[in-house]
Amino acid sequence: MPRLPHIPRAALGPILLASTIVLLAFWRTPPPRPVIAPPSAIQLPPPPERPVTPGEPTPTPAPLTGSYAETGGLDIVSAEGLFSPEEQARLAAELDRALAYVVERFGTSPAGRISTYIGLEPGCGIHGIAYTDVRTVQVFTCRDLPTSRAVNILAHEFVHQLCHDRYGDRHLSADLVLIEGTATWGAGAYWLGGAPNFRAFVRPWVESGAALPLAESYIGRPIADMNKLYYQWASFVEFLIETYGRERFDALYLTGQNYPASADYLGIYQKNFWELEEEWRAWVLS
């Protein structure tokens, strides 16, 4: 029996309290479009994600001030001086489209308005975070980066909120594979860079043996591995939903205990995590 990588409980608090730290999602063009390049042709950029490591102070959802804009479902605040009024208006419209896209893809609407903060990261190390219990998502970026990158990351953060709204507080203790896999899968085209789906995206890694074990935790691993795991987990979620249906996936999501592979796969699918991982590999390659 393979051993679960163990994440100290102390490390999970910061991870799950904030629901997530996101890495990237770096492509410029969102919504669906035809494939323009195989995933193997896509170069992952130097990943600017921020894994929370044990003992490290976490950011806070408040207080945040700046220029305000609102859409049908979002209260948007951007750091003073980060955008011109025109840019701010354009960004608000893009975020509104991103929310509509992920709601359609995920299948349920937010339970209320979402506070969305775009902060300044002077070093341009773009990163995002979701505080789903207080309906707040944040991304930190700088003027040198295209706003589309912030939108891509926020699409992922919005899905974390949709998960909390769909699954309730059990979301906060869900299996990390499912938390991050679902948020990445739900962000769809905002993360796919033109690939048709996550299965196609990760196929080159599985084919070449570069894929990581799905139950791996990103804690303590190189930052690039965190990126890779998010995509692999997204394709695993895609696999579970396409193969076994959404109803069972929803039931599975409610059974986790934070750490990777902790959901009750055996109870829901009558197969343990490693059997399902093998099925996933074969599915990716098929």
Ligand SMILES: [Zn+2]
């Ligand atoms: Zn996330």
